Amino acid sequence: DQQVKQNSPSLSVQEGRISILNCDYTNSMFDYFLWYKKYPAEGPTFLISISSIKDKNEDGRFTVFLNKSAKHLSLHIVPSQPGDSAVYFCAARRGNTDKLIFGTGTRLQVFP
């Protein structure tokens, strides 16, 4: 049973426009969420996170929105750049554990 779902396996966006990556979760006990970016032949690298007490967290071009009632979070990248082309993983954690549950990833391609 996939507790964290990324239903779009891929996304293609023009450079300069907004990229929106979506993630849904089923476990209401999750209270901390993270986004990781992964380039080929490298490990995932941490991008941005959000606690369940917030509904938005922003870091430069990256903003994560959390809708707890819908059990949905999204990552916005504005403006998108070709270097953002990578696989993006959403992950969730319960407060009493260090265990992360990952989604299956969305491959973002930003074209000129």
Next chain:
Amino acid sequence: DAGVIQSPRHEVTEMGQEVTLRCKPISGHNSLFWYRQTMMRGLELLIYFNNNVPIDDSGMPEDRFSAKMPNASFSTLKIQPSEPRDSAVYFCASSLQGSNQPQHFGDGTRLSIL
């Protein structure tokens, strides 16, 4: 700063052979995680340690898989005997336990079992 170091980067071996993957976490981190990435299932947590003690091994597929952390700077994941379905990329990650600090990943070991 040195990140999480995994070895080997690539391993190709025949079915039935023993495979040992190695990981050196970031110095000072006291939590260590082993993940497996496949096309079908994405990133799955296999096992994690806090202060060298295994905390959750519910993701370990079967008895052929074992993991150890003899000290704070070294961990191994062993598969014996290996099978073709074990082919995947295996990642190690480390973090500070109990904090909201993110997990830092190594670059992975790409394992191919023929």
